Amino acid sequence: MRALVLRAVAVMALVLAWISTASAQTTLTQWNFNALTGANIPVIGTGTLGGYGQGSPPSLVSSIVYNGTLIDSGTVVTGTTYNRSLTVNPPLISTLDDTVGIWFSAPTTGMSAGQAVQLSWSQTIGFRSSRYWQVLVSTTGGTTGFSVPSGATGSSISQFVTGYTGTTPATAISGTTTVNVNSTGLIDFRTIGSGTLGNFINNTVTSTGTVWSAPLAAGFVDNISITLPTGQGFENNSNFAFAIVGAFDPSYGGSSGTNGYVSSFTGLDSTNVVTGYNRSAASGGSMRLDLVTVSAVSAVPEPTTYAMLGASALIGCSIAWRHRRQSRLEDSREG
Numbered sequence: 001m002r003a004l005v006l007r008a009v010a011v012m013a014l015v016l017a018w019i020s021t022a023s024a025q026t027t028l029t030q031w032n033f034n035a036l037t038g039a040n041i042p043v044i045g046t047g048t049l050g051g052y053g054q055g056s057p058p059s060l061v062s063s064i065v066y067n068g069t070l071i072d073s074g075t076v077v078t079g080t081t082y083n084r085s086l087t088v089n090p091p092l093i094s095t096l097d098d099t100v101g102i103w104f105s106a107p108t109t110g111m112s113a114g115q116a117v118q119l120s121w122s123q124t125i126g127f128r129s130s131r132y133w134q135v136l137v138s139t140t141g142g143t144t145g146f147s148v149p150s151g152a153t154g155s156s157i158s159q160f161v162t163g164y165t166g167t168t169p170a171t172a173i174s175g176t177t178t179v180n181v182n183s184t185g186l187i188d189f190r191t192i193g194s195g196t197l198g199n200f201i202n203n204t205v206t207s208t209g210t211v212w213s214a215p216l217a218a219g220f221v222d223n224i225s226i227t228l229p230t231g232q233g234f235e236n237n238s239n240f241a242f243a244i245v246g247a248f249d250p251s252y253g254g255s256s257g258t259n260g261y262v263s264s265f266t267g268l269d270s271t272n273v274v275t276g277y278n279r280s281a282a283s284g285g286s287m288r289l290d291l292v293t294v295s296a297v298s299a300v301p302e303p304t305t306y307a308m309l310g311a312s313a314l315i316g317c318s319i320a321w322r323h324r325r326q327s328r329l330e331d332s333r334e335g
Contacts, residue, residue: 024297024298025118025295025296025297025298026115026295026296026297027044027045027293027294027295028044028045028106028107028108028110028111028294028295028296029042029044029045029046029047029106029107029293029294030042030043030044030045030291030292030293030294031043031047031049031086031104031291031292031293032068032072032074032083032290032291033068033083033084033085033086033290034068034072034074034075034076034083034084036076039084039086040086042106043074044293045106045107045294046106046107047104047105047106047107047294048104048105049086049102049103049104049105050102050103050143051090051101051102051103052099052100052101052102052103052136052143052146052243052245053090053095053099053100053101053245054090054100067082067083067084067085067201067217067218068083068084068085068122068218068220068288068290068291069083069085069122069124069218069220069222069290069291070217070220071122071220071222071291072085072122072290072291083290085122085124085218085220085288085289085290086102086288086289086290086292087286087287087288088101088102088244088286088287088288088289089286089287090246092129092130092246092257092261093257093258093261094257095246095257096255096257097247097248097255097260098134098136098148098245098246098247098248099245099246100245100246101133101134101243101244101245101246102243102244102245102289103136103143103146103241103242103243104241104242104243104292104294105141105239105240105241106240106241106242106294107237107238107239107240108234108235108236108237108238108240108294108296109236109237109238110236110296111235111236111296112296114230114298114299115230115235115296115297115298115299116227116228116229116230116234116235116296116297116298116299117227117228117234117235117240117294117295117296117297118225118226118227118228118294118295118296118297119135119225119226119227119228119242119292119293119294119295120223120224120225120226120291120292120293120295121224121225121244121289121290121291121292121293122220122221122222122223122224122289122290122291123179123187123189123220123221123224123287123288123289123290124161124163124191124199124201124218124219124220124221124287124288125189125191125199125201125219125264125286125287126191126198126199126200126201126264126286126287127165127191127193127197127198127199127200127263127264127265127266128198128263128264128265129263129264129286129287130246130247130261130262130263130264130287131188131189131190131249131262131263131264131267132186132187132188132189132246132247132248132249132250132261132262133186133187133189133244133245133246133247133287134148134185134186134187134244134245134246134247135149135181135185135186135187135226135242135243135244136148136149136185136242136243136244136245137149137185137228137234137240137241137242137243138239138240138241138242138243139232139233139234139237139239139240140239141238141239141240141241142239142241146241146242146243148184148185149183149184149185149226149228149229150183150184150229151183151229152183152184152185152226152227152228152229153183153226153227154180154181154182154183154185154225154226154227155179155180155181155223155224155225155226156179156180156181157178157179157180157221157222157223157224158176158177158178159176159177159179159221159222160174160175160176160177161174161175161176161177161192161217161219161220161221162174162217162219163191163192163199163200163201163217163218163219164199164200165193165197165198165199165200173192173193173198173199174192175192175193176192177189177190177191177192177219177221178190179221179224181224181225181226185226186247186250187224187244187247189221189264190264190265191219191264191265192219193265193266198263198264198265198266199218199219199264199265201218201219201286201288218288220288220290222291227297230299235296240294242294244289246261248260248261249261249262249267
C-alpha cells in the first residue's frame with residue numbers, strides 16, 4: 001500500500017509539473033510607446049500599427065508625454081518615472097459599429113506546437129469615450145480581412161485605479177474599474193468617476209517640465225488579455241494582425257453611432273449633453289493603450305482535463321498495485 005501511495009504521488013507530481021510548464025509564455029512583440037523618436041516601433045519583436053478605418057493615429061509628439069500605465073518601467077523624461085502611451089481618439093459617433101480604431105500587425109512565427117496566441121495590453125478610457133470596444137483579428141495581413149474571433153478566452157478584471165477629473169487644477173479621483181473581455185473579443189470597460197464628471201485623461205508631462213507639478217495616474221487597467229483559439233491560422237503566421245475598435249452597446253440593434261455608442265462612465269448615449277457619450281460631434285472621446293503585447297502561451301487544457309489526468313494516474317497506480325498483488329499471490333501458491 002505504501003508503494004502505491006508513493007507511486008501515485010510521483011505520478012501526480014509529474015502532472016503538476018506538466019501543468020506548471022503549460023503556463024509558460026514567450027513575448028513575440030511589444031509596444032510601450034516611450035521612445036522620443038519612433039515611438040510606434042515595437043521595443044520587442046517586429047510590427048506596425050495604424051488607424052483602422054481612419055487616417056494614421058495621432059503622432060506622438062516628442063515634447064509631450066501622455067501618462068502611461070504605472071507598470072510600464074520605461075521612462076521618457078530623465079530623472080522621472082514618466083512614460084507615455086498611445087492615444088486613440090477616433091470620431092466614433094459618426095461611424096458604424098466596429099469600424100474605427102487602431103490596428104496592429106505582428107508576425108507570430110517561431111511558435112512551438114501546442115502554443116496559442118495571446119494579446120494583452122493596459123488600457124484607460126476617458127469618461128465620455130465608448131464603454132464597449134471590440135478586438136478584431138486577421139490572418140491575411142494588411143488592413144483588410146479583419147473579423148470577430150470566436151471561442152477565445154478573455155480576461156475579467158476589477159482593478160482599483162487612481163485618476164483625475166476636471167481641468168486645471170486636476171482633482172484626484174479613485175475607484176474600482178471593471179474590464180471584461182468575452183469569448184468573441186468584446187471589451188466592456190467601466191471607468192471611474194463621481195458626480196457628473198468621470199476619468200479625464202488629457203493630463204500631460206513635457207520634456208522641460210510638467211503641466212502640473214505631480215501628474216496623476218490616468219486610470220489604467222493592466223493585463224487585459226484575450227487568448228485566441230488554436231487551429232484557426234493565428235499561430236506561426238507572418239501576416240497575423242489584430243485591431244481594437246469602438247463598438248456599439250450590444251443591446252442596441254440599430255445603426256446610429258449617436259445612439260449605439262454609450263459612455264464608459266454613465267452608460268448614457270450622446271443625447272445627454274452633461275454625462276453622455278460624446279464631447280463633440282467630430283471627436284469620440286479619448287482611449288489610451290500601453291504595453292500592447294503579442295505572446296505565445298501554452299494552450300492550457302480545461303480543468304476537466306486536469307481531473308482526467310489525475311484520475312488516469314490513480315487508475316494506473318491501482319492497476320499496477322493489483323498486478324503486483326496478483327503476482328505475489330501466484331508466487332505464494334507455487335511455493
